[in-house]
Every structure is written in C-alpha cells, then in structure tokens.
Amino acid sequence: MKLFLIYFLFASLSFAKPGEIFDVVFDLDWTLVNKTTESMAARDKTGVIRIGLQPYRISAGAIQQLVRLHRDPRFRVSFYSGGNSNRNNELIAVIYQEIQKYDATFKTHLILNQEDLVEIEGVPASAPFSERFKKNLLKVNSNLNRVFLIDDIANYTLPGQEENVLWLGRTYEDTASFADAIARARKADEKTRPYYPTTEQEWRNDKLKIVSAVDIIFEAVNSRHPIATMNYLSAQKPPLKRSVQTSRQCSQLFQ
C-alpha cells in the first residue's frame, strides 16, 4: 500500500526533466487578437491596441495566460503568424508592454512570420492561403514531443505535425455581447454570417478560448505523454465545447 502511494505520488508529478523545455507557440489573428472596428473599440476599450490605424482586441485573459507561461521555467513562448513581419513584430511589442509590467525579463523566444511558412508544391494559387502555405514547427523545436501550437486553423502545419496543434475550434468576430453578435449577424451577408456565434454558449466559449487552451497545456505537460494528452484533453473538452462556464467566471476575464 505504501509502495503504491509512493508510486502514485511520483506518477502525479511532472515528468519534465530539469532543463527540458516545452515550446508554446501562439498564432496571432483570430487566436491571440481579433481585428475590430473603431465603433467597437470606442464602445469597449478592454484589450484594445492599435497597429497603425487598425484597432485590434487582445483575446480575453490572454495577457494573464502569457504571464502564467512565462512564470513557469518549463515553458518558452513563441509566435507564428502568416502576417508580415512588421505587423507581427509591432503587435507583439505592444502586447509585451503589458506582459513586462509583470516582469521586465519576460521575453518571446521566436517570432515567425509569413516568410517562415513553407509553400506546398502543386497547390493551386486559388486555394485558401492555409492550404498553400504551412507552419513548420521544427523551426521552433526539433523535438516535436515538446512543442504545442495554439491556432484557430486546424490544418495550418506541415503533414506529420497535426498532433502538435491545439485547435481552438470556431472563432468569431469581436462583439460586445451575444445580443450584439445576433444583431450584427442579421446585417451580415452569407459569407460573413458564419463569423458570428449562433448560441450564447458559443459566444462565451470564444471569449474563454485562450484560458481553456493554456489550461489544457498545463495539464498535458504534467503527464507522461504531453502531446497525446493534449490531444486527448482537447477532444474531450475542446475549448469551444468545454463545460458550461458561469457568467461570473466569464465576466472576471474582462476586469
């Protein structure tokens, strides 16, 4: 019995050996930030940043989750976006002004941009961008057992790297409330209507996506097989289908 308890104690501890690092890679658009409009930015200033004239909103809770990762020596934080390097660097610099208020030593590991995507041969130019170009996570870590990509596009990585993606499920346009989303969906055309949630739970889960994703990564790295565990957990409770969150939990994110 005693032996079993000792085994259980060790089994529940982190399996990461000292010095072994996990890379957490964030996509930018529709993941860490959403483009928004001047009227939305004026209506709710929470998390609004500007790159040139374009307002963006940082996803709810994202700053706190990035700080949480930086505080844990097991993690390095990187960014990988199909956007151009000037825009990406500017965006990340503004986000890190917030993060470095917690600790000035918190720094990104890598920032990968459009030029770091791999063009897939034979895909027609008319195909969607994420089918023509792919993210190569080997640029972040040669050991794929130690790299997670948080992305709103499920198939944005090279073949063989699908298991490394923590897909956020459907993500939506920046709206102030579910009622606002419904009102704007009514005015939207057929092409843009899918970018609005159809239920309040979908709206709420979209706001919780970064918190949910980072929770899954923390749980996964404490297991013997972090990548498999991440996939298992996200299939059991994908961020957008996770258990019902109370409106109180949700409103805390906006404080």
Ligand SMILES: [Mg+2]
């Ligand atoms: Mg994206």
